[in-house]
Amino acid sequence: MILIGEEIQILSKVVSAALKDRDPAPLQDIAKKLTEAGADYIDLNVGPAKKDPDILPWLVEVVQGVSDLPLALDTLNPVAMEKGLAVCKKTPLINSASGRTDSKATMMPLAAKYNCDVVISVLTDAGIPSDAASSAEAIMETIDYANSIGIPNERIWVDPIMMPIGVDQPRVVAMIEFFEMLQDIAPGAKSTLGLSNMSSGAPHELRGILNRIMMVVLGRYGMYSAIVETFDSDLVALAKGQRPADVELIYRAIDEDINIADLSPHEAAIVKTVNVVTGKNLYSHSWLDI
Amino acid sequence: MQISDFFEKYKGTVQELTIGKEGKSVTIGGDSVLPLHSFEGTMTRLPVLALEVWDAPPPENWAEHLRSHFGDVVNSPVLWAKKCVETYGAEMICLYLASLAEDGEIDVAAVAARVKEVADAVPVPLIVYGVGDKDADAAALKEIARVCAGEGLMLGPLVKDNLIEIAQAAMEYGHSVIAQSPLDINLAKELNIKLTKFFPKDKIVMDPMTSALGYGMDYSFSVFERLKHVAVLFGDDMMKMPIISSPGRESWRAKEAKLNEQHGILWEAMTTMTLVLAGANVAIMASPDSMKLVKKMMGQFTVS
Numbered sequence: 001m002i003l004i005g006e007e008i009q010i011l012s013k014v015v016s017a018a019l020k021d022r023d024p025a026p027l028q029d030i031a032k033k034l035t036e037a038g039a040d041y042i043d044l045n046v047g048p049a050k051k052d053p054d055i056l057p058w059l060v061e062v063v064q065g066v067s068d069l070p071l072a073l074d075t076l077n078p079v080a081m082e083k084g085l086a087v088c089k090k091t092p093l094i095n096s097a098s099g100r101t102d103s104k105a106t107m108m109p110l111a112a113k114y115n116c117d118v119v120i121s122v123l124t125d126a127g128i129p130s131d132a133a134s135s136a137e138a139i140m141e142t143i144d145y146a147n148s149i150g151i152p153n154e155r156i157w158v159d160p161i162m163m164p165i166g167v168d169q170p171r172v173v174a175m176i177e178f179f180e181m182l183q184d185i186a187p188g189a190k191s192t193l194g195l196s197n198m199s200s201g202a203p204h205e206l207r208g209i210l211n212r213i214m215m216v217v218l219g220r221y222g223m224y225s226a227i228v229e230t231f232d233s234d235l236v237a238l239a240k241g242q243r244p245a246d247v248e249l250i251y252r253a254i255d256e257d258i259n260i261a262d263l264s265p266h267e268a269a270i271v272k273t274v275n276v277v278t279g280k281n282l283y284s285h286s287w288l289d290i
Numbered sequence: 291m292q293i294s295d296f297f298e299k300y301k302g303t304v305q306e307l308t309i310g311k312e313g314k315s316v317t318i319g320g321d322s323v324l325p326l327h328s329f330e331g332t333m334t335r336l337p338v339l340a341l342e343v344w345d346a347p348p349p350e351n352w353a354e355h356l357r358s359h360f361g362d363v364v365n366s367p368v369l370w371a372k373k374c375v376e377t378y379g380a381e382m383i384c385l386y387l388a389s390l391a392e393d394g395e396i397d398v399a400a401v402a403a404r405v406k407e408v409a410d411a412v413p414v415p416l417i418v419y420g421v422g423d424k425d426a427d428a429a430a431l432k433e434i435a436r437v438c439a440g441e442g443l444m445l446g447p448l449v450k451d452n453l454i455e456i457a458q459a460a461m462e463y464g465h466s467v468i469a470q471s472p473l474d475i476n477l478a479k480e481l482n483i484k485l486t487k488f489f490p491k492d493k494i495v496m497d498p499m500t501s502a503l504g505y506g507m508d509y510s511f512s513v514f515e516r517l518k519h520v521a522v523l524f525g526d527d528m529m530k531m532p533i534i535s536s537p538g539r540e541s542w543r544a545k546e547a548k549l550n551e552q553h554g555i556l557w558e559a560m561t562t563m564t565l566v567l568a569g570a571n572v573a574i575m576a577s578p579d580s581m582k583l584v585k586k587m588m589g590q591f592t593v594s
Contacts, residue, residue, distance in 0.1 A: 284528070
């Protein structure tokens, strides 16, 4: 599983203040920690950057000063994106384009121009598709367009758009179905999603286990990468194959009904969580208590 | 070979719950099929219709139609409740604690004494509904639970911030409770899990919140429907509680209902029937005319 570290993002108070003051130290500190923690990419989320598109190239230089990792440039502003792409030393990832008319016109061509990879979400002018089948239909059209302007499937990272499980559990479950289909509808395409979105709104201390289990479940169905909280060392260990027993239990819990009474608390929590992220049980914030 | 050979077996049964005490009780729930699917399996009983009584006179802008039925008894919850049962044949009464919304200090003892008078006066079981102010409701419902010990009331609404204190009182004095969640199936389950940590599962009813026709009824429909799917099709133990709905009060708040009597009667009847089809096991109604229409429609379903 390729991990894209999400920690440098505008919603974080530390990051937002550092960007505002053009203070490299806190940002370089996070970038170093991300690199040590085992991230494969560093996401640089500067928000819309409307008034200040130069923030992204500045941030790219700052982070490149302390880390050799490739970068995922995360803004919906094509002007800021292009300025950022121009200063990247390693081939970056554009995060993200979509099937919306404006994105096809202004964001997607940057991937062709700079010969880099691009995250393309299932969003279209009609909004976010409601289920796996309509997501598949939406992404096929958008990928067709991307191919037509010179972006091959191999450089496309499809993002099916994750929702909080407490808001729309059926959509979370539909991710499984979507990843099962993806190689049929877009052979060779890569994939990613904002994993932490899924646990947004869940009790803070329980977000980690939801994220971790969902990552392994979707990985089984072919998800190539995820934008994740890399400071969760358990998550990185799972992603990098250091917890084979847990992974095996997760797979088994997907395939069969496991009797929780026979398990240790750690194992029982894994099975209960598999049961909510795969839709076997209705989600509630107290899913581990029953 | 019969048609029933092709039916899939459902996993769950909606819990049965008896409200009231010996000699005057009503049982709800018990279905092992989706709402009113009598053709598929055991539909133990039809949903129960309750008529609503206020414990304080309704406001000026109360629907004229309702005033035409109850204008002579609005100052006496006892007479109002008796009229609902004796004249209109209500199977249950829901006493709405409108007095808790009045200005000034609330005399909880007086509120509870009025509930007890009503409970003593009618031969049917009582649902007691607060006004949705978590503190006022908790204070009143706790006292009502105590004063009406042994009556087997159904008390609500319990929300996440007052459920423990009300449920403890309900448990001590032998009542059942209504857990209310804001049109959110995940929060409905969350409340049930929290409650069942100390409260008996078979004494809980869910109120997933009712919206009237034209005012979001479709949201209520979807949530009721999903609750029943989870309970009956998936057999989720935390979701098998019966559902209660209040289409009466919600419908008569609609301006369309107030403007024209015929509209109003149909507005309430159609809201109620729709939510019964979605899964309400108890519906609290306001107009006896609307209730009659719903009974007539429900009469077409056979109970085994």
